[in-house]
Amino acid sequence: MINVTIDGIKTSVPEGSTILKAAESIGVKIPTLCNHPDQAVKGNCRVCVCEVEGSRLLSAACVMPVWEGMVVKTRTPKVVEARKTILELILSNHPQDCLNCIRNQNCELQTLAEEYFIRDNPFSQKTRGMAKDYSTPAIFRDPDKCILCRRCVEACSVIQSVNALGLDQRGHHAMVVPTMGWDLIDSPCVMCGQCIHACPVGAIGEVEEIDKLLAAIADPDTVVVTQIAPAVRVAIGEEVGLATGDMPMDVFAAGLRQIGFDYVLHTNFTADLTILEEGNELLKRLKEGGTLPMFTSCSPGWINFCETFYPDLLDNLSTCKSPQQMFGALAKTYWAEKSNIDPAKIYSVSIMPCTAKKYECSRPEMNDSGFRDVDLVLTTREIGRLFRMSGIDFNKLAGSHFDSWMGAYTGAAVIFGASGGVMEAALRTVYEVVTGQTLENVNFEVTRGIQGIKEAEVDLNGTVVKVAIANGLSNARQLMDEVRAGTSPYHFIEIMACPGGCIGGGGQPITKSNAKRVERINQIYVEDEACEIRKSHENPEVKAIYEEFLHEPLGHQSHHLLHTHYTAKNKKTL
Amino acid sequence: MAEEMRIVLRNYGKIDPLNIDEYIAAGGYKALEKAKGMNKIDLIEEVKKSNLRGRGGAGFNCGQKWFFAYQTNADQKYVVCNADEGEPGTYKDRLIMQGDPQSVLEGMAVCGYAIGANKGFIYCRGEYPYVVDILNQAIDQAKAKGVLGDFDIEVRMGAGAYVCGEETALIESIEGHRGEPRFKPPFPGVEGLWGKPTIINNVETFANIPVIVDKGGDWYAAIGAPSYPGTKVLTLTGDVNNKTFFEVPTSTTIREVVYGLGGGVAGGKKFKAVQIGGTSGGFIPESLLDTAISFDAMSAIGATLGSGAVFVMDESRDMVDVVSKITKFFEHESCGKCAPCREGTARMNELVGKIKGGKGSAADIALLKKLGGVMSIACLCGLGQAAPAPVLTTIGHFAADYEDKLV
Ligand SMILES: Cc1cc2nc3c(=O)[nH]c(=O)nc-3n(C[C@H](O)[C@H](O)[C@H](O)COP(=O)(O)O)c2cc1C
Ligand code: SF4
Ligand code: SF4
Ligand code: SF4
Numbered sequence: 003m004i005n006v007t008i009d010g011i012k013t014s015v016p017e018g019s020t021i022l023k024a025a026e027s028i029g030v031k032i033p034t035l036c037n038h039p040d041q042a043v044k045g046n047c048r049v050c051v052c053e054v055e056g057s058r059l060l061s062a063a064c065v066m067p068v069w070e071g072m073v074v075k076t077r078t079p080k081v082v083e084a085r086k087t088i089l090e091l092i093l094s095n096h097p098q099d100c101l102n103c104i105r106n107q108n109c110e111l112q113t114l115a116e117e118y119f120i121r122d123n124p125f126s127q128k129t130r131g132m133a134k135d136y137s138t139p140a141i142f143r144d145p146d147k148c149i150l151c152r153r154c155v156e157a158c159s160v161i162q163s164v165n166a167l168g169l170d171q172r173g174h175h176a177m178v179v180p181t182m183g184w185d186l187i188d189s190p191c192v193m194c195g196q197c198i199h200a201c202p203v204g205a206i207g208e209v210e211e212i213d214k215l216l217a218a219i220a221d222p223d224t225v226v227v228t229q230i231a232p233a234v235r236v237a238i239g240e241e242v243g244l245a246t247g248d249m250p251m252d253v254f255a256a257g258l259r260q261i262g263f264d265y266v267l268h269t270n271f272t273a274d275l276t277i278l279e280e281g282n283e284l285l286k287r288l289k290e291g292g293t294l295p296m297f298t299s300c301s302p303g304w305i306n307f308c309e310t311f312y313p314d315l316l317d318n319l320s321t322c323k324s325p326q327q328m329f330g331a332l333a334k335t336y337w338a339e340k341s342n343i344d345p346a347k348i349y350s351v352s353i354m355p356c357t358a359k360k361y362e363c364s365r366p367e368m369n370d371s372g373f374r375d376v377d378l379v380l381t382t383r384e385i386g387r388l389f390r391m392s393g394i395d396f397n398k399l400a401g402s403h404f405d406s407w408m409g410a411y412t413g414a415a416v417i418f419g420a421s422g423g424v425m426e427a428a429l430r431t432v433y434e435v436v437t438g439q440t441l442e443n444v445n446f447e448v449t450r451g452i453q454g455i456k457e458a459e460v461d462l463n464g465t466v467v468k469v470a471i472a473n474g475l476s477n478a479r480q481l482m483d484e485v486r487a488g489t490s491p492y493h494f495i496e497i498m499a500c501p502g503g504c505i506g507g508g509g510q511p512i513t514k515s516n517a518k519r520v521e522r523i524n525q526i527y528v529e530d531e532a533c534e535i536r537k538s539h540e541n542p543e544v545k546a547i548y549e550e551f552l553h554e555p556l557g558h559q560s561h562h563l564l565h566t567h568y569t570a571k572n573k574k575t576l
Numbered sequence: 577m578a579e580e581m582r583i584v585l586r587n588y589g590k591i592d593p594l595n596i597d598e599y600i601a602a603g604g605y606k607a608l609e610k611a612k613g614m615n616k617i618d619l620i621e622e623v624k625k626s627n628l629r630g631r632g633g634a635g636f637n638c639g640q641k642w643f644f645a646y647q648t649n650a651d652q653k654y655v656v657c658n659a660d661e662g663e664p665g666t667y668k669d670r671l672i673m674q675g676d677p678q679s680v681l682e683g684m685a686v687c688g689y690a691i692g693a694n695k696g697f698i699y700c701r702g703e704y705p706y707v708v709d710i711l712n713q714a715i716d717q718a719k720a721k722g723v724l725g726d727f728d729i730e731v732r733m734g735a736g737a738y739v740c741g742e743e744t745a746l747i748e749s750i751e752g753h754r755g756e757p758r759f760k761p762p763f764p765g766v767e768g769l770w771g772k773p774t775i776i777n778n779v780e781t782f783a784n785i786p787v788i789v790d791k792g793g794d795w796y797a798a799i800g801a802p803s804y805p806g807t808k809v810l811t812l813t814g815d816v817n818n819k820t821f822f823e824v825p826t827s828t829t830i831r832e833v834v835y836g837l838g839g840g841v842a843g844g845k846k847f848k849a850v851q852i853g854g855t856s857g858g859f860i861p862e863s864l865l866d867t868a869i870s871f872d873a874m875s876a877i878g879a880t881l882g883s884g885a886v887f888v889m890d891e892s893r894d895m896v897d898v899v900s901k902i903t904k905f906f907e908h909e910s911c912g913k914c915a916p917c918r919e920g921t922a923r924m925n926e927l928v929g930k931i932k933g934g935k936g937s938a939a940d941i942a943l944l945k946k947l948g949g950v951m952s953i954a955c956l957c958g959l960g961q962a963a964p965a966p967v968l969t970t971i972g973h974f975a976a977d978y979e980d981k982l983v
């Protein structure tokens with residue numbers, strides 16, 4: 003342990019601690035901008051500078067390790083002047099655009115400007131005047147707001163191994179750009195949105211489409227139908243002042259009806275359906291010698307990644323559409339028929355934790371219902387904005403039901419929201435299908451948790467099935483390289499593009515640390531435990547759709563509506 | 577009267593730099609042989625005793641630095657010679673490498689032996705392709721002679737960025753990354769090139785080593801200023817009669833350099849200022865000319881010795897005009913990694929330009945002072961920390977040049 007004195011408070015901290023960590027441990031808050039709790043230290047914004055006794059230079063608290071007897075002062079006039087000046091410098095080169103900004107009131111720079119009461123900036127206002135990039139249907143970039151902290155670059159390269167973002171130019175011309183300075187759409191970007199969570203400011207965000215929803219709601223001839231993805235409920239509360247996991251599902255549904263949705267249904271329904279289709283696909287591949295390992299296909303960021311970086315492995319992907327797209331295809335066929343609604347009048351909106359879903363719904367092959375299957379994808383954050391705009395008090399709102407035919411779900415669908423959940427749900431069903439026995443303990447603990455790669459073995463009547471689970475694309479890459487090299491021991495691999503799974507998706511409430519992701523994961527399993535039915539094949543509405551419409555998993559109708567194909571992206575990658 | 581004393585330029589102009597036999601005949605490679613006969617720690621002690629301090633600008637004790645790398649256990653260590661020489665007005669490293677390349681190789685090999693490294697790199701300025709040729713020939717000859725033993729040296733060329741002379745940016749550049757400084761600690765001596773302990777010294781520092789090994793640390797420590805002993809190679813530019821180079825003991829005063837060796841201000845004009853150490857050096861007025869050109873004496877007057885560039889300015893020079901070129905230089909050369917330098921160098925240039933254009937006010941001068949003060953203590957690397965010095969020292973010593981232009 004190392005003894006240090008910070009602002010007169012003596013403490014001892016483990017060797018190798020930074021000043022920032024040491025100060026944190028005694029409750030001394032030092033401001034930061036480029037620092038991110040789950041990333042490498044960067045030391046480039048310099049707003050964390052402190053005085054260290056005996057040193058002429060100020061020390062950046064985020065990177066400077068403590069030494070025995072170190073005396074640190076974090077709030078001297080010299081320190082405050084330096085921090086304020088640095089903030090003034092950054093702000094003088096930053097659009098004064100808070101009122102129009104997607105990160106208004108949720109921006110690390112804005113917060114610091116407030117805390118350091120920046121009033122009359124002595125430096126003249128001068129921004130770079132760079133154009134916004136709205137080339138993708140999911141992610142926009144506003145490079146003028148970039149403060150060059152480089153957190154997005156690390157998220158994209160280290161966490162996702164996509165390398166779509168990098169640095170160009172030097173000095174005050176330096177900027178973060180997509181590959182080769184192209185528009186984002188031409189880069190290998192998979193639209194996962196992890197750079198959005200990494201960004202301390204409003205330089206990257208989701209493409210907002212709230213107005214499209216409001217127009218549909220305003221049109222009396224349009225029937226607005228919505229589906230809610232499994233990961234949304236645990237996080238939506240964070241957008242409206244509730245704790246993580248605190249929004250009851252029926253209250254959430256009631257809130258959506260207040261906004262004006264005509265029918266509230268559930269992606270969880272098609273998550274259960276996915277298990278039946280995908281589980282049977284796996285069994286078929288195992289039995290008939292199909293391409294193995296089979297990969298899950300519900301994460302569109304991951305699909306983009308596979309199509310971009312592993313086009314040679316597209317046959318390994320399950321042909322199942324994602325639950326969102328299964329839902330879309332069924333809403334305008336099966337559900338329309340059951341509900342006696344003209345499918346041409348249906349406006350199908352999905353509420354997703356994901357930015358890549360905005361792209362997925364626009365893929366040309368996603369029109370199997372005879373219409374565009376999903377008309378609009380709104381992220382958790384966009385729904386949060388709508389809720390705040392609508393002024394709904396969720397503490398007082400009475401709950402509401404989900405509508406029939408595609409609104410019932412099981413605990414197996416709920417856990418789709420966390421990394422390992424699809425695998426666990428599949429195992430719950432596949433076990434019973436293959437062994438004909440009832441699974442007494444449905445909890446497969448080994449598949450749970452935020453660690454990057456998990457693996458398990460299940461004995462199905464003498465056949466040992468090896469499975470692996472990866473979340474975050476750099477972890478996926480490890481498993482894919484094994485598959486490509488022919489050394490992968492697995493039969494079935496679940497991949498989620500985002501760290502922690504969909505609960506950490508690019509459309510979720512701005513997620514500043516993995517600790518928040520873990521909190522959401524825990525809430526997912528609380529919800530699962532609370533479900534009466536926890537196996538997908540026991541979902542009564544799933545049973546009904548097979549009896550009345552689909553007839554059998556992998557059957558003719560399923561093939562037409564629920565399965566798809568993939569295409570190599572042929573993009574230049576670094 | 578100041579006199580030259582040639583230690584690092586001991587063979588300059590006396591031997592054929594491209595003939596290793598002449599270097600050997602002049603006593604070359606005896607020091608390496610002697611060093612290899614010594615215990616490593618004794619060798620490092622000898623270098624420490626000489627009190628040789630880095631000639632690249634930071635003035636760190638050379639033997640002390642070697643000791644850190646010696647102490648660190650690693651399967652691989654490196655020796656890097658910093659020959660980036662990006663300071664405008666400086667060409668002393670080029671002189672040494674052109675005139676006596678073997679002395680640099682020998683110094684590096686001694687260091688390699690001392691710290692336990694068998695691989696060296698010379699990072700040579702991109703604008704010196706002909707020097708690269710000389711170095712490569714010298715290395716080939718040394719290898720053919722077998723004088724370097726198992727110590728291998730490779731020349732790498734810089735890409736022209738000034739900041740790549742900063743040791744950690746230089747490492748990034750050799751590794752093939754964007755040339756940007758790293759945070760220290762860890763220092764390169766502990767974790768440098770490819771994460772391995774790495775000694776980086778300036779060309780002039782290495783050229784001193786053979787002589788120190790040969791004649792002993794005590795001999796060297798007795799030359800020049802005690803706290804920064806030895807000699808310094810100076811390159812004189814600007815409004816001075818003898819625009820050339822000199823090697824003088826570090827106890828020599830600036831006045832002796834300018835008026836003695838330099839022959840005084842050219843064209844019979846009056847002296848106004850001298851900037852020492854390169855672009856980031858402080859400006860020194862007449863009243864401080866009796867300062868010795870040693871590291872600490874220069875620091876004491878708010879100036880630097882830096883690379884040893886001496887830029888003399890006569891009475892006709894306008895300080896704001898001179899400084900505006902410097903602020904432009906730094907705006908251009910900031911690597912852009914850290915906020916105060918990236919934004920600060922641009923703002924500094926803007927404010928100086930505003931004053932120069934007759935549009936500035938007293939508030940702008942005050943802002944320049946505040947900005948300069950913050951940059952000099954808060955920037956990540958030496959570039960941003962030193963960039964304000966010309967502005968701050970001219971505001972301090974030549975305030976009239978600024979005030980004359982205010983609205
Ligand atoms: C912006 C900047 C540029 C530098 N350029 C050089 C250079 O061109 N040559 C050099 O030897 N040192 C240069 N240095 C100093 C090096 O970082 C380092 O201190 C030096 O190479 C160490 O060698 P020494 O101890 O022998 O002086 C520079 C430092 C900074 C901050
Ligand atoms: S990024 Fe932050 S500081 Fe900048 S305009 Fe948006 S809210 Fe304001
Ligand atoms: S969305 Fe994902 S892939 Fe695209 S730039 Fe951001 S982090 Fe990279
Ligand atoms: S876009 Fe955001 S995360 Fe990326 S460097 Fe700029 S400010 Fe940082």
Ligand code: SF4
Nearest residue numbers: 911912914917957960
């Ligand atoms: S001080 Fe300037 S040159 Fe040095 S790291 Fe910062 S931006 Fe780069």
